Amino acid sequence: MKAPMTVLIAGRNAREVEELEQMLIGQSGLRLSKRLITNGHSDPLHNLTELPEALVFCTTDAWDLELKSLDERPVSGRVPTVVTGPEDTVAMRTAMRVGARDYFVFPVQKQELLDALWRIARELKPASEKAGGLFAVVNAKGGSGASTIASALAHSLAERIEDRVALVDMDLQFGHLASAFDLQEKGGLVDAIARSDSMDLMALEGHMLKHKSGLHLLGNGSEQLVVSGDIDEGQLQKLLALLRSGYDHTVVDLPRHIDGITGILLESADRVLLVVQQTISHIQDARRLLHYLTRYMGVPADRICLVVNRWDKRLELTTADIEKALGIAEMICIPNDYAKVAESSNLGVPLLEAAPSSPVSRSMVRMAEALSGKKVVPQTGLGRVWRKLAGN
Template sequence: MKTPMTVLIAGRNAHELEELERMLADEPGMSFHKRLISNGHSDPLHNITELPDALVFCTTVAWEEELNSLDQRPAQERVPTMITGPENTTIMRAAMQVGARDYFTFPVHKQELMAALRRVARQLQPAGKQAGDLFAVINAKGGSGASTLAGALAHSLVEKIEDRVALLDMDLQFGHLASAFDLKESGGLIDAILRADNMDLLALEGHMVKHKSGLHLLGHGTDQLVVHGDIDERQLQKLMTLLRSGYDHTVVDLPRQIDGVTGGVLESADRVLLVMQQTIAHVQDARRLLHYLNHYMGIPADRICVVVNRWNKRLALSTADIQKALGVADLTCIPNDYAKVAESANMGVPLLEAAPSSLVSRSLVQMAETLSGKKVVQPSGFGRMWQKLAGA
């Protein structure tokens, strides 16, 4: 895939093209070009020697002719296409029949169109991808343990997989992830977002606090009151792009709300970890949040992982019950060991360090293996000897 991804906005309606161009301007990771069709041809790609990575095609009253021009193109000369047009099921069906990835009616919702374009960007990413993974962790119901799991997962990816990992605390008012690592609260997140245009990785690291394991944490730990409406969503996306360019994995702990800020992170994420517990109330909230993610944000089910925290097999609500209620094929269960988790948090010592052999730690290491696609790095003989000498 080209970097940035090139997107052609084409059609015969100059007003619609200008509106889309204005709406999508300055989106990070993508380069938009406009083409007003006025040469008698219906094909938006006619005589273009270097095809774009994606096409946004605005149809008109001549939609049959326009869609037919797409259908007549050889397979090797087609590109992933999003169609805009009137709210008409006949036109929508015809668009899908000629291979459109998605169909939008005017006025187009920016969030929905960008979600579709980001899906194309992920599909165009080569196998040896250059960008790191983005994992978004969010509670289905308040207090489910998303922050604890986000911190422990990020630490496991560093300690056991030996990858380079960034951890973002996106709870702008009550974030406390730094305390889980006995670190001074970082106040660098807002400044990093504001400076994302002119920041490189070295400057970004200066905004972060570092744990001895090698984990880098970025949060907002000051007394300054900040709400999500104060954050420029485009700047945040640029920061995410920078993080993914410098880290193997970026783990984001999100507050339990859906807005432009959290929505942008969720749509960009390679995996969304939806954290719940083993009660009917949690199931009800998880089902609602899954509906929002699937139907309103266009996040496919294969990118969402439901995590049942504090799992206890003795409780009446079984995994089968939860799977049936949520309509999901798989669950990830993290066993209940409240005492060890609470002790780890109170001491400011990561769970993997405080209780490495606990079932909770083992489950999180297994999750790290699954998400990274890598196996735990076994210490060398010298490493094991050093650990013994050090009393580990």
């Protein structure tokens, strides 16, 4: 950060406010202030002439009224907020519902609180300084498993890497990614694209489904027929910029055809994950799609990664054969575990949750590590409990 982020620590409990201030004081990159709420208002930002860039809100036993005050503020008067409060499931869920980025129970772990504030700081950076990664996942041949790969990758990034992740279902007519997470599909994508001129990140989140892992899903659940010609390409680009400014990673599940809409996403992607299976017909279709991507769309070959789904080393077609046929050296093999993947899909439970020791789950976590450049985060402590509740 070029300038310190202004952080207000506010609440009615003087001891907790003081403890948090002492925890963060002197921390490079933060400019702290504190406010004891004694004016009869529940709103920690009431009558402030200049809003902070982030708020750490210490709630009390009256958390319901205190959180309600945040919810009642106009969008223009809200700031990214971290909430501390009782070890109460309802309080945690309410905090997430009114837009809290994180929820912590005392005693708060210093590093977890700092991590939450650094995530907010990254969101505040202008797009010119920071942009999250964009991964476009597309089938080389119909039925190769791109939707399964996209869902599992996004979930692994959110659940194990603990990054802020958006999953976008770009199948305008038959998108179904919500069912993979047992979420009720709703129309959000088309409306979000149409409103991208006037939206901020908080408004965008209102269009998205939230899974308990922390993953945000943007899909199209409208019963109205939508075709790619209904989508304004300029508005789509603005939505992509907004997603990249607010999420560490955006994973896009693309339909298997090339038009203006899919073209924007393929050309903009930091990585194109081309999903194939271990058959000659898949490799033939992959060769044709690679020709379109590299020759006509100008996607560099080093931005394309082959994902060989349902890999079986006993089959005659080897990785060396595939590399020779397609000329793409980067390849990730996802082993075949059809029964567990199918069961996970039928239950609407992500495979990493349903079968964490499955070879497919382990391979997807390794892919998440490779693409993010980060290692998995140990799953310990109460500080991240809110993330498990955010989708409920």
